[in-house]
Amino acid sequence: MKFKALLAAMLAVSALATAGAGAGPAAAAAPVAVQPDACSSLRSLASAELVIRSAEHVAAGPISLSNMFGPATQLDLPAACVVTGVIAPRTARDGRAFGVGFEVRLPDAWNGRFLFQGGGGLDGAVNPALGLSSSGPSALARGFAVASMDGGHEGRDASFASDQQAKLDFAYQAVGKTTMTAKAIIRAYFRKSPDHAYFVGCSNGGREALMAAQRYPLAFDGIVAGAPGYRLTRAAIQEAFAVRELAKISPKRADGQPDLARAISDEDLKLVSGGVLKACDRQDGLADGLVSDPKSCRFSARSLVCKPGQSQGCLTAQKAEVLDAIFAGAKDGAGRAIYSRFYWDGGVSQAGWRLWMLGIADRIPALNVSLGADSLANYFMSPAQPGRNPYEIDLDRAVEQTAQTAAINDATSTQINSFTGHGGKLILYHGVADPVFSAADTVNWFEAVRRDDPASADATRLFLVPGMNHCSGGATTDSFDMLGAIQAWVEDAKAPDSIIASGNASLPGVSRPLCAYPAYAKYQGGDVNSAASFRCTTGEAEGEAVVK
Numbered sequence: 414m415k416f417k418a419l420l421a422a423m424l425a426v427s428a429l430a431t432a433g434a435g436a437g438p439a440a441a442a443a444p445v446a447v448q449p450d451a452c453s454s455l456r457s458l459a460s461a462e463l464v465i466r467s468a469e470h471v472a473a474g475p476i477s478l479s480n481m482f483g484p485a486t487q488l489d490l491p492a493a494c495v496v497t498g499v500i501a502p503r504t505a506r507d508g509r510a511f512g513v514g515f516e517v518r519l520p521d522a523w524n525g526r527f528l529f530q531g532g533g534g535l536d537g538a539v540n541p542a543l544g545l546s547s548s549g550p551s552a553l554a555r556g557f558a559v560a561s562m563d564g565g566h567e568g569r570d571a572s573f574a575s576d577q578q579a580k581l582d583f584a585y586q587a588v589g590k591t592t593m594t595a596k597a598i599i600r601a602y603f604r605k606s607p608d609h610a611y612f613v614g615c616s617n618g619g620r621e622a623l624m625a626a627q628r629y630p631l632a633f634d635g636i637v638a639g640a641p642g643y644r645l646t647r648a649a650i651q652e653a654f655a656v657r658e659l660a661k662i663s664p665k666r667a668d669g670q671p672d673l674a675r676a677i678s679d680e681d682l683k684l685v686s687g688g689v690l691k692a693c694d695r696q697d698g699l700a701d702g703l704v705s706d707p708k709s710c711r712f713s714a715r716s717l718v719c720k721p722g723q724s725q726g727c728l729t730a731q732k733a734e735v736l737d738a739i740f741a742g743a744k745d746g747a748g749r750a751i752y753s754r755f756y757w758d759g760g761v762s763q764a765g766w767r768l769w770m771l772g773i774a775d776r777i778p779a780l781n782v783s784l785g786a787d788s789l790a791n792y793f794m795s796p797a798q799p800g801r802n803p804y805e806i807d808l809d810r811a812v813e814q815t816a817q818t819a820a821i822n823d824a825t826s827t828q829i830n831s832f833t834g835h836g837g838k839l840i841l842y843h844g845v846a847d848p849v850f851s852a853a854d855t856v857n858w859f860e861a862v863r864r865d866d867p868a869s870a871d872a873t874r875l876f877l878v879p880g881m882n883h884c885s886g887g888a889t890t891d892s893f894d895m896l897g898a899i900q901a902w903v904e905d906a907k908a909p910d911s912i913i914a915s916g917n918a919s920l921p922g923v924s925r926p927l928c929a930y931p932a933y934a935k936y937q938g939g940d941v942n943s944a945a946s947f948r949c950t951t952g953e954a955e956g957e958a959v960v961k
Contacts, residue, residue, distance in 0.1 A: 447521070451602055452494035458601060463594065464499040464512070471495050476541070490543070491554055494519040496598055497539070500590045505576045513587045514563040516542040517595050519602050524556030527599055527607035528896070529592060529633070531614015531621045535571055535788060536564025536583060544613065547885060548894040548915065555896075558607065560595035562587055571791035580792070584821040585624045592625070592632050609903060613896055615639030615884040616849070619841075623824035626839055630832035635899040637840045640884050642850040643824040643858055644752070646815040649793045651752035652785040652849070653806040654743035655770060658735045659779075660804040671804055673782065674774035677732060679762070684728065685736065686762035688717050693757065698936035702888060703879040703925065706933040706952065707756035707845045707852070713737055739770075742851070745808045753854035758880060760846025760889065763919075765882025769848040780849075793818045827858070827865040833872035838902045840874050840895055840909070842927070844881025852877055859930065874909055875930040880920075890914035890925045911949050 502512035544552025565582025566573035619641030663671035719727035786803030880889030916923035928949035
């Protein structure tokens, strides 16, 4: 049985069991009761097109989530039915096994809602379907049924891309397949369809979120896309360009390769951060280490170049030139922009920026090399270029070399009126100090939607997070509840003009309003640590228009 026919049959069976049952929002107010053996009975959904690896009820209790960059996270999870499996399994010509691995968690106290948890990087593994939030309980703990998936392949490297269907799955099709399967499993288990469907993801998960809005516009009611690498192929070229530029000023390792980690010191980055803050921090009314209006920030690393006879507290001309080039964005030989510029931000001195751009000496190589080089050579380029030198990039050929992948992978469409037309709402957020995907590029897409698809303008919001690196981290207010915001917008018509964010361990006790772009938070007086002392304003000449 073909995949779509299988799902149709699954839905038809569960529809017979739920004939006459209410499915409106009111039905979601009370938890939906299920039979004790209902979870294990989901194994009967298995077929040649849908492998059910496990369907087991898990009691409430703690879970430990590993973190390669810090201590494990401990969470208490509610009781739930956990289903794992593979959609459309197959064997490729080279003997590799493919298919979309997935997990669906169905909480005992279901609130009638479904959340798709976006992936990250090149996917390649099924992460626990929890729907984690930087603020507040996980989506699962809130009562959402949650699904996650592996993008259609196992393994974190880009070798899967040699297979056509595996490449299509990662690009976008795994999102559609997992959505359909998860909704069918939910209906079979709870005897009703979800009242509302949401998608939340950051990084590649943010790109997947935009793919959901663009290629599956009727499947979701609310979407949150964080740091969305929507022009992923161009961002990959930008990463290679940054690596090439930094290699120019890097000492050599013992193996003769550039030692990027020592190209720019922590002291250099602190100097740059200080220069940015000196030039731009007070533009929002308060020198607090956060540049709230990045689009108005004017800075150049050249302002920090050593004067004759100066050797401390300054940059060499070569370092300043490289940094300015990276922040200006990659350009071809004719000076045409390949990727967006980056906003200058004080977060350039934070660990998350160094980790991606430079790495940590003798410990962790720059992620732009260890992850970016493999992705560019084996996924983005067509044909693939295995073994290409990660420190070289031909900017006059790179766009053409990645065009085939861009056609299926990049979430560049600005027509989302079918998504917004059925009531769909979209929230984007992006850290201003993101070294991977440019926040300015996300602004470009957001503004293009408002220009090209004005009917969708009122259904989209963008929030820039000053000081935040890629998805989180930095001396910043990176704790905020985007899931709660999108849910209130979809279900209660409360459009978010601002969202309160709290500081992390690097900025304890601080809160700020994240303002819907183009507004930004401006200090009005009072407690400098309190969000209540700030107002969202567009800073327009005629009296500082305030957004309430």
